[in-house]
Amino acid sequence: MANPTLTGGVRRTLARLSLLAVLAGSALSATAGAAVLGRDDRNNADAFLPTQNRMFGGLGRIECLGAGSGGISFNATGWVIGSADTVITAAHSFFPRDRRGRSAAVRDPAHCIFVLYNEDQSVREIANIRYAVSPWADQTKRGDGSFDFAVVKLAHRVRVSSIPAVSTAGGRDRPAAQLLAFQTGVTQDQRARITRGRTAAFPFAAGVEPTNGVRITDGSRLFSSSTNSSPGSSGGLYFDNVTGKAFGLHIGTLCDTSAGGVSYDPYRCFNYGLRFDRTMLASVDAVVRDAPSDDQLIPPDTRYPTAAAMLVALAEGQARS
Structure with missing residues (x-):
């Protein structure tokens, strides 16, 4: 019996399937x-983003307190989108996993702040976070990279001239x-x-x-x-x-x-x-309008009120200065 001849398309498909197996096990x-x-x-x-580039003045960091850490224990990038009190970031900012890939406790958005920096690395502005929404609030989507985004509502509008x-x-x-x-x-x-x-x-x-x-x-x-x-x-x-x-x-x-x-x-x-896509932009629009979908709200964690109080005090003190 003759050996079947594989077309180029089939070869490429098989190669990709093989690679999936390699990636999954490596x-x-x-x-x-x-x-x-x-x-x-x-x-x-030329890698440094100049602060005079006003289009990206809303690019900042999400910084979070870990329970019992006594200080910042996690940070990710976030940026203003839609309105000056709305920020987008990756969902896994709030849904950490341990080294074995198992779900850990949800990181409460209220334990995090949004920080804008000056070119000299000094803090330009800090905003506390009121709430955050994400498809990962749904257990069936949690951990799915296809839906790895979160939209954050800040406690006040930050000072940006362009979005x-x-x-x-x-x-x-x-x-x-x-x-x-x-x-x-x-x-x-x-x-x-x-x-x-x-x-x-x-x-x-x-x-x-x-x-x-x-x-x-x-x-x-x-x-x-x-x-x-x-x-x-x-x-x-x-x-x-x-x-x-x-x-x-x-x-x-x-x-x-x-x-x-x-x-x-x-x-x-x-x-x-x-x-x-439309799914992401619908979530952004809901937060801009301050009308988030209840089923996408990232649940708050009230076990560590001291950490949240520290962040609120930090943000409010900076806003007054």
């Missing part, structure tokens, strides 16, 4: 993870995309960075289940990226200079590290983001 970082995928450009002079426009055409290839985010492992880490690279369609439809418990059920909502990132970049803004619009939210990394070093490969090692 040492993989995703969502909370991030990676420098080539030459590290994060400390270059980025948003495009829903995030799935197409962009040879010159920018990621605007805060980075760690760099000099002057309280200054936002611009890293540059390309974005492309996400290479898998579904089924990626990294070792930290994050899964992907709908790859069409995502895109891959070669821009460099690091822990703290989650929630960063993907921007297209050609259209002058934001087109996505930085989520994390998928990378097969079994072969050794980390370098960009569009199928085996890439950062990835969540593109804007």
Whole structure:
């Protein structure tokens, strides 16, 4: 009996299915993870986001107190969207997992603040968080990278002169995309960075289940990226200079590290983001109108009122100064 001949399309499909198995079983970082995928450009002079660039004056950090930590124990990037008291970030900012990928206690948004920094790394403004919404409030969607976003309502409007426009055409290839985010492992880490690279369609439809418990059920909502990132970049803004619009939210990394070093490969090692669509924009609009859907509210945690009180006092004191 003759051996069947595989077409190029079938070969590519089988190769991708094989890679899914490799990714699922390998040492993989995703969502909370991030990676420098080539030459590290994060400390270059042109990587620093100048504060005089008013379009991105609302790019800041979500900073959270851990229970019993006595100080900030987590931070992610967030940015003003829709109105001056509304911020978008990654959902996993509020839904941590342990090292085995198991769900930990939900991080109460009330234990977090939104901070804007000056170019000299001093604090420009602090806002307390009233509430946050996310599809991950639904247990069936929690941990799904296809819905890894959260929209935050601040206790007051922050002072910004411009808010980025948003495009829903995030799935197409962009040879010159920018990621605007805060980075760690760099000099002057309280200054936002611009890293540059390309974005492309996400290479898998579904089924990626990294070792930290994050899964992907709908790859069409995502895109891959070669821009460099690091822990703290989650929630960063993907921007297209050609259209002058934001087109996505930085989520994390998928990378097969079994072969050794980390370098960009569009199928085996890439950062990835969540593109804007009607679902995301509907959540943003609801928070802008201060009319959040009850089933998307991230539940508050009242076990640690002292931590929340500390943050409220910090934010209110800064607002008066």
